[in-house]
Amino acid sequence: MVSELFADLQGQPLATQVLQSALTHQRLAPAYLFSGPDGVGRRLGALRFMEGVLTGGGPDPRERRRLEERNHPDLLWVEPTYSHQGRLISRSEAEAAGVNRRTPPQVRLEQIRDLGRFLARQPLESPRGLVVLEQPEAMAEGAANALLKTLEEPGHGLLILLSAAPDRLLTTIRSRCQQIRFTRLPDAAMQTVLAQLPEAAGHQALEVAAAEPELVALASGSPGALIEHVRVWGTIPEGLRERLKHPPQTPLDALALARDVCEQLEGEQQLWLISWWQTVLWRQQLDRVPVERLNRLRQQLLSFVQPRLAWEVTLLNLISVQSS
Structure with a gap:
């Protein structure tokens, strides 16, 4: 019964074995x-694991639906927020x-x-309360403490942290x-997962990725x-994407590109654009030098530099690197 529970969690045999x-x-x-x-399946793994906790190990369509819709009375799902x-x-x-x-959004003290x-409270229907915390690495010091x-003092509940950067968490946490480790999928498994998705997003991702290999690498x-990545890539004006594929050659072009990036893109889009570029x-x-310059730009944006x-x-420095 338990193996049926994780049937749709592809490419994660070790994680599935431990949870089973x-x-x-x-x-x-x-x-x-x-x-x-x-x-790569961390969120899906958490949903199926909690389903097994609620049912004693087997799949249950009703509990699965309630968990996926996040309307179970004994489930709290916490994610980073904006104020x-x-x-x-x-x-x-x-x-x-x-x-x-x-x-970027943060997980806040409250x-x-x-x-x-x-x-700490008594669950209403389940043997224990269930909490999922996404991106715990996005906590400030007070929230982490x-x-x-x-x-x-965990009580009788079950807490699952979903983190892509566990090294940024306190060692004591x-x-x-x-720890349950989820790994990257090989290309063949990726294509299988995307092709099996019922939504059009999987097929669109395959089509765009065929023409934009940078997205696959990313x-x-x-x-x-x-x-x-395909979704965010589609929100970036095509003109900006093309200008970045052929970096500015003059200071005037660099200043104009900086202006357009900041006027047309939100902060999260800018951070994504840096990784893509x-x-x-x-x-x-x-060449590692442009990549390192863009790393510095990312840190500046995260540090609230104008x-x-x-x-x-950054763009002016890239011009000097190209001309040297």
Whole structure:
């Protein structure tokens, strides 16, 4: 029965084996850290594992639907948020509301406090409360300390952290979680997963990726990441993409490109664009210097340096590198 539970989790045999064993023997840790790249099945693995916890190990269509729709009374799903008009909103809500997203979302102290209270309460229907925390690496120091306190007194709930950057978590947080590693998929497995998706997004990703090999390289073995890269790639004006494939040659061109990037793109789009452009430049030039300059630009944007100034300096420096 348990093997049926994880039937749609492709390309993760080791993670599946560990989770199956925990359910079979009913030896559940109070906290798990599902680590690995985005888009390789961490979220799906968490959903199927929680389904097994609720049902005693077997699949159940009703519980699966409730978990996937996030309307189970004993499930709390926490993700990074933006602060907008006195309330916290998710990335999807921010996109729908047109909220300025020039800085990345964060997991906030009040969210971690809510998480602790949820785990401490008596569950309504299930043997234990279930909490999923996405991107715990996006916590500030106060939130991280509050999470550590919760992990020291876990109660009877089950906490699953989904992290693509576990090395950015406090060592004391990692040590209190059982780590389940999810790995990148080989190309053949990626294509299989994308082709089997019921949504058109998988087929679109395959079509675009065939013409844009940089997106495949950027995905690095993650079907979900490839779908997301294709989505974001489609939001970048084609004119900007073409101008970056042929970097500016004069200071005036560099200043104009910096202006257009900052006027036309949100902060998260700019951060994505840097990663994509690094891949393009590396494939074109096999030169580490431009890649390192763009790494510096990313850090500046994340450190709240004025975006247009940061882009201007970087683009002008790239011109000097090309002419030297």
